[in-house]
Amino acid sequence: MTTPIISLERVSRVYDMGRVSVPALDAVSLDVHQGEFVAIVGPSGSGKSTMMNILGCLDRPTHGAYRLAGTTVAELDDDGLARLRSRSIGFIFQSYNLLPRTTALDNVAAPLLYQGVGRVERARRARASLERLGLGDRVDHEPTELSGGQQQRVAVARALVTEPALILADEPTGNLDSHAGAEVIALLRELHRAGRTIVLITHDAGVASSADRQVHLRDGRIAA
């Protein structure tokens, strides 16, 4: 068996709220292998968001070990985390999180800016990524000129442009109508078929069912 892309080993995240400590994640262990499509499902307050922050290297575990694509996250400083995010993770957020008043092309090219890729090469790769998602005629549009479904597809194009080891989607259909939502799910399945490793975080059992494997979170623990 190959080394997993994601390896969580008894990971806890405890929030210090003054007098009391609140454990949002409690000794969670989880492996995700290359090419898997995993859904992390749970109601609000189950620790989903904390899980997302840990997996996305936006936060560090309080206890336990997290290895992403062979790198031990706990050993990294803030710059190291930023580099790891830049290199290994493509984010898809519920609220798209595109840069405001910035064209689709520049939005998709932005992650490459922080990898130090030159301007011409950035534009070329961003355009290719947008064209793959059927947005070739929308490169010069700003987010406000695009529909919700189109904005989310721009966000997917941005997540893919760096060819990351992991696609991390946080409630990607939450702000979309059912039709556009279904399109995004179909898109994720297509990426999965193309060999991408995808972790989908959602509260929606219907959305979760599109993944190959479901991990249920409840009160900061894996339920099943």
Place this chain on the structure above:
Amino acid sequence: MNAVELLRLALSRLRMSRMRAALTMLGVIIGVASVVALVGVGQGTTSNITSSLASLGTNLLTIIPTTQSSDGSTSLSLEDAAAIDELDSVAGVAPEASTSLTVTAGDESTDTTVVGTTAAYASVRAFGVWQGTFLTDVSVVRDLRVAVLGASTAETLGLDADDLGTEISIGGIPFQLIGILQPKGGSSFQDQDDQVIVPVGTVQKYFVGGDSVRTIGVSVAPTADMTAANAEITALLRELHELTATDDADFAIFDQTQLLAAASSISGTLTLLLGGIASISLVVGGIGIMNIMLVSVRERTREIGIRKAIGARGRDILAQFLVEALTLSLLGGLIGIAVGLGVSALIGQLAGWGFAFNPSTVVAAVLFSLLVGVVFGVWPARQAARLDPINALRYE
């Protein structure tokens, strides 16, 4: 990210909110423009004073009497002047007996200073002759009634080259016009071009009486030291006036170079003071930049969160906001320099000392506005760089 990428990012951001960028820059523009304009005006004044003092002659010592008797005669005489002329360190001596009289030529008349002096006056006071001739030794020795007019006096009386040899009236006495001086310009102290020059003996004979003089101008030889010449003349005059070691001198010697140094030092201090006051407004402009950058960091919290999530390090965010502040201050600085140079050129034109472009002022203004950008941009940029990406992404 390299500097070009950062600059491109900053410029595209500033284009998004032109009005805000323009208003933010306005503070720096006003600050830099007033520094550049006031320093320009100060330097214009300095060079104006310096050049008009230099036109009086830089190797000039002026001796004036410090006592005067009731009949108007002074302690300085033509004999003193002749004795000083014998010194090796002295190139020329021009005793001056002057008075104020009405000069008439045809229907025109004017009140002006009539200076009785010798042929050496032109070289001692650095005057050139424009038309005709200056006083000669012969005309001085014989106390001839000949007159040389200053350029503006000649103009007032409507006299030019054609009128040489004609008769003019000074204090009711006829004189022959033999020459007109070249104008010196420079109007800071007194108009050196408004005077009538006649032989010293003539003034004493017709107008003032006695044989004392008001001033002795001494041109020190180029090879001689001003201070040494000063001391030599002092010693000579004390001896001639039979003063003992304890007596106060009945004359005073002014050194033109000392006056020059004092005047430029005063005007230099004034320039510094003006520039200092103006730079306060530059600091206020810098605070304006800091204010708007802090607002901008707050408004763009979510953008900062997004950028961090997609791989921006703290220092990338810091650089982005710092370069934005620097762009504002530098752009404001450059516009301010243009405005400031325009204003000082205009003032120079109106005041008549011309426009002196000083590259060091421009360089200093650019550096200072960059400094303002760094000082007032660093704090907001650090605030942006320190934002926690999780909170920043949730910020509405």
